Each structure stands twice: as C-alpha cells, then as structure tokens.
Amino acid sequence: MEEGKVLSQSVQLSAAAYAIIHEKFGAALSAFDSNETMPFFEVIDISLWPEIALFMRDHPKLRFNYMACLSGVDFQAEDKVGIVCNIESLGQFNHKLAVKVKCPRSGGSIPSVAYVWHTANWHEREAYDMFGMLFTGHPDMRRILCPDDWEGYPLLKDYKVQETYHGIKVPY
Amino acid sequence: MQELDIAGQGSIRVTRKSNNVVILEKDLATEQMVLAMGPQHPSTHGVLKLECLTDGEVITEAVPYLGYLHRCFEKCCENVDYPAIVPYTDRLDYLAGMNSEFAYAIAVEKLLDVEIPRRVEFIRVIVAELNRIASHLVAIGTYGIDLGAFTPFLFCFRDREHILGLLEWASGARMLYNYIWVGGLAYDVPSDFNKRVKEFVDYFRPQTVELYKLLTENEIFVKRTKGIGIMPADVAINYGWSGPMLRGSGVDWDLRRNDPYSVYPELDFKVPLPDGKVSDIGDCLSRHLVRALEMEESLKIIEQCIDKMPSSEGFNPRSAVPKRVRPKAGEVYARAENPRGELGFYIQSDGKSTKPLRCKARSSCFVNLSAMKDLSKGQLIPDLVAIIGSIDIVLGEVDR
Numbered sequence: 001m002e003e004g005k006v007l008s009q010s011v012q013l014s015a016a017a018y019a020i021i022h023e024k025f026g027a028a029l030s031a032f033d034s035n036e037t038m039p040f041f042e043v044i045d046i047s048l049w050p051e052i053a054l055f056m057r058d059h060p061k062l063r064f065n066y067m068a069c070l071s072g073v074d075f076q077a078e079d080k081v082g083i084v085c086n087i088e089s090l091g092q093f094n095h096k097l098a099v100k101v102k103c104p105r106s107g108g109s110i111p112s113v114a115y116v117w118h119t120a121n122w123h124e125r126e127a128y129d130m131f132g133m134l135f136t137g138h139p140d141m142r143r144i145l146c147p148d149d150w151e152g153y154p155l156l157k158d159y160k161v162q163e164t165y166h167g168i169k170v171p172y
Numbered sequence: 173m174q175e176l177d178i179a180g181q182g183s184i185r186v187t188r189k190s191n192n193v194v195i196l197e198k199d200l201a202t203e204q205m206v207l208a209m210g211p212q213h214p215s216t217h218g219v220l221k222l223e224c225l226t227d228g229e230v231i232t233e234a235v236p237y238l239g240y241l242h243r244c245f246e247k248c249c250e251n252v253d254y255p256a257i258v259p260y261t262d263r264l265d266y267l268a269g270m271n272s273e274f275a276y277a278i279a280v281e282k283l284l285d286v287e288i289p290r291r292v293e294f295i296r297v298i299v300a301e302l303n304r305i306a307s308h309l310v311a312i313g314t315y316g317i318d319l320g321a322f323t324p325f326l327f328c329f330r331d332r333e334h335i336l337g338l339l340e341w342a343s344g345a346r347m348l349y350n351y352i353w354v355g356g357l358a359y360d361v362p363s364d365f366n367k368r369v370k371e372f373v374d375y376f377r378p379q380t381v382e383l384y385k386l387l388t389e390n391e392i393f394v395k396r397t398k399g400i401g402i403m404p405a406d407v408a409i410n411y412g413w414s415g416p417m418l419r420g421s422g423v424d425w426d427l428r429r430n431d432p433y434s435v436y437p438e439l440d441f442k443v444p445l446p447d448g449k450v451s452d453i454g455d456c457l458s459r460h461l462v463r464a465l466e467m468e469e470s471l472k473i474i475e476q477c478i479d480k481m482p483s484s485e486g487f488n489p490r491s492a493v494p495k496r497v498r499p500k501a502g503e504v505y506a507r508a509e510n511p512r513g514e515l516g517f518y519i520q521s522d523g524k525s526t527k528p529l530r531c532k533a534r535s536s537c538f539v540n541l542s543a544m545k546d547l548s549k550g551q552l553i554p555d556l557v558a559i560i561g562s563i564d565i566v567l568g569e570v571d572r
Contacts, residue, residue, distance in 0.1 A: 035502055035503075037282055037283060037502050037503060037504040038502070038503045038504050038505050040503075065406075065409050065410065066409050066410075066412060067412055068412065068505070068507065068514065068516060068534065069505060069516050069518055069532070069534040071518045071530070071532040071534075072532075073520065073530050074530070084503070084518065086505045086516070086518070086534075090409055090423070090425060091409070091423060091424070091425060098503075098505065117410060117412065118407075118410050118411040118412065118542065118543070119410075119411060119412030119539055119542070121542060122538065122539070122542040123539075130246070143239075144238060144239065145238060145239040145242040145571060145572070146239060146242065147239070154244065154247055155246060155247060155250075155530075
C-alpha cells in the first residue's frame, strides 16, 4: 500500500477485511491492491484457495456470504489463466473484496469453491468452457454454454475457431 | 389433515403443499423415466432444456441445459470499442434493455471517472424504471399464462404497450434502445415526455390494483403457487440470488438502496418484502408478490424524478460523452439492480486500447437459474412450470 494515499471508506473496509485474512494465511496471499475501482488480492499458494474461501465465508468478522461474480480471465502477458471473484458480505457487513487466482495457461487447474458458494458451480463451469482451466473437486465439470464437443476455448486471446463443426462451416 | 402412520406401509411417496402432507403413492416403486422438457417448450420462456428424472409424477432431479442462445457476447466485446458494446447489452436482457445499458454505462464511467450531468441521471432513472415496469408486466403476464390464466396476460401487454410507446418516442426503438450511452444519452427526451409519463403513471396506478385483484388474489393462482418451490434465505444468498428472487426469500436487499448508484439515494422508495400473510416466505407466490408490489414503487420513483429533474435549458445530453473512450488501466466490477436482479459488468482495461481486454456480464438469470436442481427436487411436474415461471428467466441473458 502506498504511503499517504487517502483511501475511500469502502476501500478501507476491504483493507480491514484483508488484514484479517492475511493474519491467518500470511505468505499464501499477495499484497493488497488498494485501487478505487476494485480492491483485490491474489492467492499465491492456490492449493489453499478453498481453505481461504471457507475462512472468508465463516469467520465471524468477515462473513463473505455472497459471491457476486466469478470471471475467468486470460492473463496472456504472464502466460497464465485465472479467475477473478467478487465476494461480499450481504446483509451483515458492508465490505467487499475481489480475489484473483491464477494457474498455468496450458493444463492448469484451480481448486473448486463450488461447495463454499453455490454460485461458483455454474460460473466455474463457464470459466472452464471459455478458458480451459480445470477446477479440481468440482461436482459437475462440464462445458455449459458451448456444445460438449466444441474444440478449443473461445475466450483465450490466441483462440482460433475451428473450420467445421459437424459438417457446418463455422467462420462466417 | 390426518396424521401419517408411515411405519409398515412399505414404499410411500408424499409431497407437501402449504403444510399439508399429501400421499401420492403407496407401495409403488415406479420405473425412473427421463423426461426432456424444452428447448421448445412454451413454459421455459425461451430455449431452455430441462432434463427431468421422474419417478411417476415426482421429479427426482431436473438438470438445466443452456447455451442454445449463446451469442458470444464476451468475445464480441473484446473486438469492438467501448461505446459499441452498448447495443450488445440491449440484447442480453431484451425485456429490460434500458437497465442493461444503465449497468454497463455505470461500469465504464467508473473506470473513466467522468462527471455525469444531473438531468442525464434523472432521465436514466426514469427510463430504467419504466423499463422495469414493462419487464415485470411481461413476467407477471406470462406467469399467469403458465398457470392457466390468460386474461392478466392481455391486460399486462396492453399496459406494457404504453411504456414501449413512450420509450420508442424517446429513443426511436421499442425494445433494443441504444439510448443510454457511456457518459450521457443519445438524445434528450422529447419536450412533452414528462407530461406523458405523468399521464401514464396516473393511468397505470389503478391498473396495478386491478392486476393484483385479478391474479395475485386469484384462488386458483394462489393454490398453484403457495408453498411451492420454497427457498430459505441463507441458501438463496449462498446461491447468489438477487433481485425479486432474493427478496421473495425475505432478505431485505436492493442494490438501489444498499449499494446506491446514480441518483437513487435522493429518492424515497420502499423495498417490498413478503410478510408471510399471503404467501409462505420464499415460495413462488412470494416472488410473484414482490414483483407485483415493486411496480408501485417504480411509479413513485418516476414521479419524484419528474419533479426533481433540472430543466432542459441549455442541456446537451452528449456533453459528457467522451470523443474516444480509453479508460486508464485497471479493473472494475459495477452493478445495477435489474428487474431480474443484480446485473454486473466486470471490465478489464489495459489503458492503451479503446477496446476492453475482458468484459464479463454477470447475469442475474444465469445465477438464479442455477438453483433449479435444488428447487425442483421432489416437486410435481406441473409445479416445475410454476417454479420456472417464478424465476422469470430471459434466455438472452442466461446464455449471453
């Protein structure tokens, strides 16, 4: 965090929530990024991600009970793909926090948090569908929007669409 | 209702309707059957396929299959400039285009950090609330049709036509508006617009009462929806439900009040919740009830906006519209209260390009529908229709 920067109230709340998580997990997390539009931290030791998620949901001072959004993202510059989760405490506290989890671009996998927040179930399937990272421990790891036999992962930056699909010409 | 003596009866199957336990089958183990409902089924409100595992009339599992209307919204976004995404957002939730545009505009404006003229904000809220009423009218009308009530549908569509006419007058289109731009509006509203909207509000207020008597208090309708598809509040939150669905489960949460945006903090409105007298909290009727009551609140918001709106003198709706939208590098997640719940946009900008690096739409219907498996377990097939109708899905937003 930069010295002397005045943070808005909502970012301060996020920072306070981050401090509690950081106290428990320490080096497994990156430093807190206190930007105004979407304060976030990154999970570095991704095997701990479900544990961190459970801690965030159940800690009496955190109660991150609502996962608003989980977006898959292609971090092409770092040769990684990952997810960005926007999590908040609905009705109990007013803090919200974004969490990034990244894995290698080819053949990477991220532990699933579908058992922590049911919202993650379909969103993780969508991230897999579009970016190709697997979610280990997911109850139903299938494609969701594309057909099951679609080739490639459409939202990767270097995605090339297949020529034909069941004899139908694909590129228009 | 008599007490059940389950001991020694072998295999029995019961269901619950408004606290009454009803025996459906005794000593019967029927063969499991797979019943595919959709994608061309009228009560799935679009191209949704549900694969139901049924045991007699009882559904043991219903698995939704999506993607029939997938139009690569997110891939398209990465290939066009920021302002050119606005028409795509219309086509997400095509029943509430104004609300989708509104949410997208808020997200990009957060990244850009621009000041929006006050009159623009009020016009945005008016058209969004008008669109909310129109969307709820479709939801309520088609829900009636699902459950066999045809008349409310005609009444709803008659009134919706007034709103579409008003929005067409303002924007030039009936459903896909491209009216709310990043930083402003496409046009100012016509000079008599406020007068006509007021006329509509005066006309429509008695209609909501009529609709309430016609449908919400209808005994057949209540019998089909009360106690069906109950979702407890904590499970609803865990599923990420939002909007009327979440409020139907008794959670007092409305983004317009709890995470305010635009000029909503200046406006006085209530967030209707089911009180448990008419419906069981969390059932299909509660969700319908929230929508029915919300329309009245939208009317209140519209009236206040008309009174508070600055005059059109010297007003340029495009004064804050940037010539070239190139936000600074960063990410944003911004959301707005849509008729169906929380519509959020996650946008990632690299600071150099005029196209987003990543633009994800968090669709409310997509999330609400994901609870289908839990909601439908142990319900009867006709009740499944009531449950899908109460979720009020728009497949354009589910599949994106």
